[in-house]
Amino acid sequence: MNDSAANIKNVFLDADFLVFCAQSKIDYSSELRRLLNVNFKMCLLDKTLDELEVVAAKSAKNSVAVRLVKTILSSQKIEIIQTDKRTNTDGLILIRKDVYAVCTQDKQFKALLKARSILVLTARKAGCLVIE
Numbered sequence: 001m002n003d004s005a006a007n008i009k010n011v012f013l014d015a016d017f018l019v020f021c022a023q024s025k026i027d028y029s030s031e032l033r034r035l036l037n038v039n040f041k042m043c044l045l046d047k048t049l050d051e052l053e054v055v056a057a058k059s060a061k062n063s064v065a066v067r068l069v070k071t072i073l074s075s076q077k078i079e080i081i082q083t084d085k086r087t088n089t090d091g092l093i094l095i096r097k098d099v100y101a102v103c104t105q106d107k108q109f110k111a112l113l114k115a116r117s118i119l120v121l122t123a124r125k126a127g128c129l130v131i132e
Helices: 015-024 028-035 046-058 060-074 089-095 107-115
Strands: 009-013 040-045 078-081 099-103 119-123 129-131
Touching: 015 028, 015 046, 015 060, 015 119, 028 040, 028 119, 028 129, 040 046, 040 089, 046 060, 046 078, 046 089, 089 107, 107 119
Parallel strands: 009 040, 009 099, 040 078, 099 119
Antiparallel strands: 119 129
């Protein structure tokens, strides 16, 4: 691994975050570049894609948002990380050693991340991301 690859930080995107950003028309990619002063790559667990399907099934509004999320994801450079899928998504992220930051709207998950000194970013209705 070369030095520049070793310095790339992994930023994980959570399903609830992606849906919120789609519904609120937030360009999280630009916002991450604005907020983070590091080289980073956006990452998703394969299980996050499964979670999006569950969210889409809950309502027509969510279904529209998830279709938009999938369109956006297909146009971005996002690493999809394969997992064993036996643990919930939050648990899978928490046990990883390569997590620099997580984008989530989930209050309980935020608390767990902060307890492990993992950077937490969240979306605001004002159309921006903030570091918590």
